[in-house]
Amino acid sequence: MIEKKLQVQNELGFHARVACRITRSVGAFQSSVKVRKDGQLFDLKSVTGVMMANAKHGDILTVEINGPDEQETATALETLFAEKFGEK
Amino acid sequence: MNGRIAVRGMALARAYPIIEQKIDTGLRPVEDTAAELKRLQAASERCSSSLAEMIEQISRENGAEDAGILDFQLLLLEDDNYIGAIRRLITKEKANCEYAVSVCSERYRDELASLDNAYLNERTADITDIETRLLRSLTNSEEEKPDDGEKIVIAVDLTPSQVIELGRAGLSGMILEKGGLSSHCVILARSMNIPCIIGADGALSMVREGQTVLLDAINCALIVQPDGERLQMYRDYINKTERENATLEEFRHCQTVTADGRRMKVYANIASEHEVDTLVSQGGEGVGLLRTEMLYMGRSAAPDEELQFSTYSAIVKGLGGRPLIVRTLDVGGDKHIPYLNIPDEDNPFLGYRAIRYCLDTPEIFHTQIAAILRAAVFGPVQLMLPMIATVSEVRRAKDAVRAVRESLSRRGEKIGDVSVGMMVETPAAAIMADRFSEIVDFFSIGTNDLTQYLFAADRNNAHVARLNSYFQPALLRMVDHVCQAAHRSNIEVDICGQAGEVDELIPLWVGMGVDNLSVSIPSIPRVRRAIMDCDTEKCRALVESVISMSGEDEVLALLRKEVEK
Numbered sequence: 283m284i285e286k287k288l289q290v291q292n293e294l295g296f297h298a299r300v301a302c303r304i305t306r307s308v309g310a311f312q313s314s315v316k317v318r319k320d321g322q323l324f325d326l327k328s329v330t331g332v333m334m335a336n337a338k339h340g341d342i343l344t345v346e347i348n349g350p351d352e353q354e355t356a357t358a359l360e361t362l363f364a365e366k367f368g369e370k
Numbered sequence: 371m372n373g374r375i376a377v378r379g380m381a382l383a384r385a386y387p388i389i390e391q392k393i394d395t396g397l398r399p400v401e402d403t404a405a406e407l408k409r410l411q412a413a414s415e416r417c418s419s420s421l422a423e424m425i426e427q428i429s430r431e432n433g434a435e436d437a438g439i440l441d442f443q444l445l446l447l448e449d450d451n452y453i454g455a456i457r458r459l460i461t462k463e464k465a466n467c468e469y470a471v472s473v474c475s476e477r478y479r480d481e482l483a484s485l486d487n488a489y490l491n492e493r494t495a496d497i498t499d500i501e502t503r504l505l506r507s508l509t510n511s512e513e514e515k516p517d518d519g520e521k522i523v524i525a526v527d528l529t530p531s532q533v534i535e536l537g538r539a540g541l542s543g544m545i546l547e548k549g550g551l552s553s554h555c556v557i558l559a560r561s562m563n564i565p566c567i568i569g570a571d572g573a574l575s576m577v578r579e580g581q582t583v584l585l586d587a588i589n590c591a592l593i594v595q596p597d598g599e600r601l602q603m604y605r606d607y608i609n610k611t612e613r614e615n616a617t618l619e620e621f622r623h624c625q626t627v628t629a630d631g632r633r634m635k636v637y638a639n640i641a642s643e644h645e646v647d648t649l650v651s652q653g654g655e656g657v658g659l660l661r662t663e664m665l666y667m668g669r670s671a672a673p674d675e676e677l678q679f680s681t682y683s684a685i686v687k688g689l690g691g692r693p694l695i696v697r698t699l700d701v702g703g704d705k706h707i708p709y710l711n712i713p714d715e716d717n718p719f720l721g722y723r724a725i726r727y728c729l730d731t732p733e734i735f736h737t738q739i740a741a742i743l744r745a746a747v748f749g750p751v752q753l754m755l756p757m758i759a760t761v762s763e764v765r766r767a768k769d770a771v772r773a774v775r776e777s778l779s780r781r782g783e784k785i786g787d788v789s790v791g792m793m794v795e796t797p798a799a800a801i802m803a804d805r806f807s808e809i810v811d812f813f814s815i816g817t818n819d820l821t822q823y824l825f826a827a828d829r830n831n832a833h834v835a836r837l838n839s840y841f842q843p844a845l846l847r848m849v850d851h852v853c854q855a856a857h858r859s860n861i862e863v864d865i866c867g868q869a870g871e872v873d874e875l876i877p878l879w880v881g882m883g884v885d886n887l888s889v890s891i892p893s894i895p896r897v898r899r900a901i902m903d904c905d906t907e908k909c910r911a912l913v914e915s916v917i918s919m920s921g922e923d924e925v926l927a928l929l930r931k932e933v934e935k
Contacts, residue, residue, distance in 0.1 A: 294668035305445050328450055329448075339669050
């Protein structure tokens with residue numbers, strides 16, 4: 283299991299439009315990708331999970347990555363977060 | 371036919387009535403849960419494939435942005451928390467699909483609504499959308515997907531996503547038995563140029579599916595199986611419109627001058643820096659209203675001075691010398707922005723919001739002012755105060771601007787000259803326009819809210835939305851009064867509400883001596899052309915006529931006659 287702290291760069295946080303992008307991007311990985319927040323785990327492969335995580339601009343999220351391709355996933359996630367998941 | 375014209379025009383096509391079926395979502399326990407789960411799966415697959423088709427179409431035609439709403443629904447159908455929850459409810463309680471879908475959708479809506487996030491709160495409408503889709507697919511009665519081919523839709527009311535969907539499949543005209551002039555549906559129809567009549571009681575009983583109908587949203591009529599004469603009238607109208615539209619292009623990039631040589635400007639209302647390029651390419655002469663609320667939403671803390679400064683500067687630079695009018699934070703209890711600590715109110719629209727809140731909260735207000743003053747180094751910027759009701763509010767706001775100016779100078783920051791104006795949207799401000807005009811640099815009349823407050827009627831309330839009308843002499847008198855006060859004090863007066871771009875009203879604004887109209891970006895060329903057709907004196911005579919009338923029907927009749935000329 284790899285744990286990474288990643289900051290939300292999206293101006294409007296994980297709002298509904300970008301939640302779709304996130305779900306689709308993260309869905310491509312084999313490993314599970316979850317955000318641990320306030321004692322709860324939010325699955326970033328589920329659009330509900332992304333939204334309920336209620337991540338705002340600037341939030342630093344604790345992300346838990348677990349699976350056969352966790353190294354690649356962790357690296358890819360860094361880029362995804364930094365590039366705001368493709369949001370303009 | 372009963373009703374009011376929401377979007378002028380004419381359409382000839384076959385009738386496509388949409389009859390809402392009340393779907394029974396009561397609990398009807400089932401024996402065979404496996405079969406029920408299969409039913410759900412089938413319905414879900416049907417919805418997924420029709421959504422996927424629509425998304426593909428929209429992406430091709432319009433770009434990925436618009437497809438976003440539907441993509442969210444598609445993902446919900448794959449989401450364990452939504453569709454998974456429905457399955458579990460069916461299995462656990464031996465429930466029928468309809469009940470499970472309805473209950474789980476309700477729970478999910480509640481969860482979203484409970485989050486302290488305005489964007490997510492608004493997604494509850496999407497949940498209702500997918501819920502309705504699933505329920506319809508389950509009952510399998512009316513095949514949801516409309517066929518291609520031009521049609522005139524008749525319904526009690528429509529959701530925005532229905533309008534978009536139908537728009538994909540040949541929507542020529544719309545008749546709603548309910549609907550309101552400023553409802554989202556009508557705004558969409560207007561932007562898609564779809565002739566639309568609302569409040570058409572009994573329209574559904576006038577037609578049968580497939581009949582050829584002529585929707586006359588010029589004379590407010592619905593003609594079933596039109597005869598030769600009506601068909602000719604329709605063809606004449608279409609030819610005339612096509613000729614007019616061809617000439618609209620040339621109105622994108624010329625100066626706005628009335629027929630008698632008076633210079634005016636057509637601005638646009640925007641909410642983000644992403645709209646500046648389109649504004650410029652559509653011929654906007656400036657930003658008449660920059661809504662700043664978006665900067666504050668979806669965050670856990672207020673946007674700091676640097677973020678605001680960088681946003682405002684980007685807009686100023688993008689405008690290349692055209693003026694930018696920034697409205698300071700105009701938000702209240704309705705938008706659920708937790709860090710503002712606005713207490714729950716029974717009536718947020720009459721509540722602690724906008725300037726009232728800002729004057730009490732310097733950490734928010736002063737930060738915004740500082741960012742605006744600094745951005746003014748790059749081009750002309752004006753600051754506009756929302757929801758002003760008393761002269762003392764203006765004085766306090768100007769004191770705040772002065773204080774921030776001094777503190778920035780002490781910090782050694784470069785700042786620009788910023789004129790300070792106000793929105794005239796409360797009746798109090800409108801009545802006292804003479805006093806206000808002496809202490810602000812410009813007025814911008816917010817006709818949307820002014821009309822609501824004036825008639826004490828909620829535009830979203832179907833029972834009273836009718837009262838909320840720009841054609842009522844009360845509103846027109848009020849706007850004229852504000853304009854007169856502005857002229858006497860030699861300050862500019864703008865209109866930034868929807869009324870600014872309504873075809874029939876533009877001659878009135880010209881006649882009242884409005885200096886600038888701030889409209890939606892796509893409307894810029896049309897509004898400019900309309901202004902250029904106006905002769906100020908003739909328009910003034912029109913104003914004199916309408917302000918002496920007693921009701922909107924008279925006003926509308928006169929204005930529509932004028933537009934036809």
